[in-house]
Amino acid sequence: MTVTETDHCDFGGKIMVLDYGDRVIMPGLVDIHVHLNEPGREDWEGLTSGTRAAAAGGITTVVDMPLNSFPVTTDVKSLHQKVEATKGKLSIDIGFWGGLVPANAENSTALDELLKAGVLGLKSFMCPSGINDFPQTNSQHIKAALPVLAKHKRPLLVHAELPQTISSEDSPSTHATEEPLRLEDPRAYETYLKSRPHSWENAAIRQLIEVGESTKKGREAEGASIHIVHLADANSLSIIQDAKSRGINLTVETCTHYLTFAAEEIPDGDTRFKCAPPIRNAKNRQLLWKALMDGTIDSLSSDHSPAPPQMKLFDEGDFMRAWGGISSLQFGPLATWTYGKQRGITLNHLVRWWSTRPVELAGLNLKGSLEVGRDADIVVWTPNESTKVDDEKKIYHKHKATPFFNMTLDGRVDFTFVRGQLVFSQGTFSDRPCGKPILV
Numbered sequence: 001m002t003v004t005e006t007d008h009c010d011f012g013g014k015i016m017v018l019d020y021g022d023r024v025i026m027p028g029l030v031d032i033h034v035h036l037n038e039p040g041r042e043d044w045e046g047l048t049s050g051t052r053a054a055a056a057g058g059i060t061t062v063v064d065m066p067l068n069s070f071p072v073t074t075d076v077k078s079l080h081q082k083v084e085a086t087k088g089k090l091s092i093d094i095g096f097w098g099g100l101v102p103a104n105a106e107n108s109t110a111l112d113e114l115l116k117a118g119v120l121g122l123k124s125f126m127c128p129s130g131i132n133d134f135p136q137t138n139s140q141h142i143k144a145a146l147p148v149l150a151k152h153k154r155p156l157l158v159h160a161e162l163p164q165t166i167s168s169e170d171s172p173s174t175h176a177t178e179e180p181l182r183l184e185d186p187r188a189y190e191t192y193l194k195s196r197p198h199s200w201e202n203a204a205i206r207q208l209i210e211v212g213e214s215t216k217k218g219r220e221a222e223g224a225s226i227h228i229v230h231l232a233d234a235n236s237l238s239i240i241q242d243a244k245s246r247g248i249n250l251t252v253e254t255c256t257h258y259l260t261f262a263a264e265e266i267p268d269g270d271t272r273f274k275c276a277p278p279i280r281n282a283k284n285r286q287l288l289w290k291a292l293m294d295g296t297i298d299s300l301s302s303d304h305s306p307a308p309p310q311m312k313l314f315d316e317g318d319f320m321r322a323w324g325g326i327s328s329l330q331f332g333p334l335a336t337w338t339y340g341k342q343r344g345i346t347l348n349h350l351v352r353w354w355s356t357r358p359v360e361l362a363g364l365n366l367k368g369s370l371e372v373g374r375d376a377d378i379v380v381w382t383p384n385e386s387t388k389v390d391d392e393k394k395i396y397h398k399h400k401a402t403p404f405f406n407m408t409l410d411g412r413v414d415f416t417f418v419r420g421q422l423v424f425s426q427g428t429f430s431d432r433p434c435g436k437p438i439l440v
């Protein structure tokens with residue numbers, strides 16, 4: 001039987017047989033790094049538009065970052081506000097990361113309460129976050145939080161860039177950060193790239209590995225883990241591999257944009273590509289793919305972090321002042337398939353990076369598999385078809401600007417089910433949002 005629009009969401013208790021021919025039926029994908037920005041910044045993205053875009057991309061669960069909503073999710077009250085804001089808006093299920101900031105880092109009672117209230121773990125920044133109400137943490141803060149996370153067996157996700165003085169390797173002379181770049185062309189991507197060199201990621205990761213010693217077996221933070229979000233720097237892979245082999249509880253994700261684009265191909269002034277850490281060169285991209293294939297990188301995410309067009313400064317094309325954040329939620333899995341296929345990936349890789357590993361990392365025990373007993377979160381798609389991203393009406397993000405525009409991606413997402421309910425069907429959505437907040 002073919003599914004029709006009237007079947008959306010609710011099959012009315014009937015048992016139906018759905019024959020999808022030779023399409024692929026897979027566990028729904030899980031994006032554990034998105035910024036949907038509601039409540040408070042719904043002009044940047046939103047729970048309705050964001051979860052629709054995700055469903056259209058074959059994603060059945062997202063985990064929302066503690067920023068850039070307002071308030072940021074750093075205490076129980078703000079978590080409740082976020083949960084409250086989801087009512088009637090979710091096409092798919094959503095979990096939440098809590099924020100680790102200087103104000104709560106050394107207050108184990110406050111962190112304990114936040115974890116008990118149901119966040120899946122905590123997230124912090126080692127550099128300015130771009131949002132004043134979400135200040136960065138230092139290694140002391142991280143060290144203090146790990147034992148509390150250990151008690152709950154939860155991860156700390158870290159934006160791992162530690163601002164360094166820009167060295168001669170990156171710039172002809174040694175100066176304070178950004179100072180030497182003041183006179184360089186802000187429309188050139190190269191200028192932005194130089195402002196956040198590899199050394200920032202490398203320094204942060206070294207510090208994290210040091211602090212992460214406490215997560216080893218028998219140490220005071222055993223049970224906690226550290227998850228490096230959006231790794232862009234392939235130079236740091238060897239220290240990551242070494243740390244993992246020494247028993248530090250460390251995992252790593254990279255994002256679709258680092259696997260798809262290359263610095264040297266980014267047009268001048270095209271701030272759709274601005275994100276942090278920056279997209280690096282094609283050689284680096286190839287090393288990220290290799291690390292993904294060999295398991296040094298555990299999982300993928302979108303780091304969907306859009307902002308209103310006026311903050312992306314499209315007219316000026318000023319990379320140094322534009323908002324850093326890429327809009328991509330709907331396209332992550334298909335982009336992975338497109339560029340992975342050229343490198344020999346299989347459907348199993350896709351499920352591992354976009355379902356199995358993210359679910360393990362986030363402790364989403366009911367998600368990520370078609371096993372009996374788990375939620376019936378399912379994507380039905382056609383790998384041999386293609387999707388041309390050229391129709392704004394079919395981009396479901398709140399804002400349509402995305403670096404994936406005009407690309408032809410391999411694969412087409414046809415149907416998405418959340419807990420057995422059809423939420424996306426060949427370009428239409430259930431008009432009764434059936435997603436739920438997940439609190440653990």
Ligand SMILES: NC(=O)N[C@H]1NC(=O)NC1=O
Pocket residue numbers: 035067068129130131159274275276277303305324325326
């Ligand atoms: N605040 C925020 O969303 N920042 C994100 N954007 C980005 O490109 N990297 C980030 O960490």
Ligand SMILES: [Zn+2]
Pocket residue numbers: 159229230276
């Ligand atoms: Zn980040």
Ligand SMILES: [Zn+2]
Pocket residue numbers: 033034035065303304305
């Ligand atoms: Zn992010």
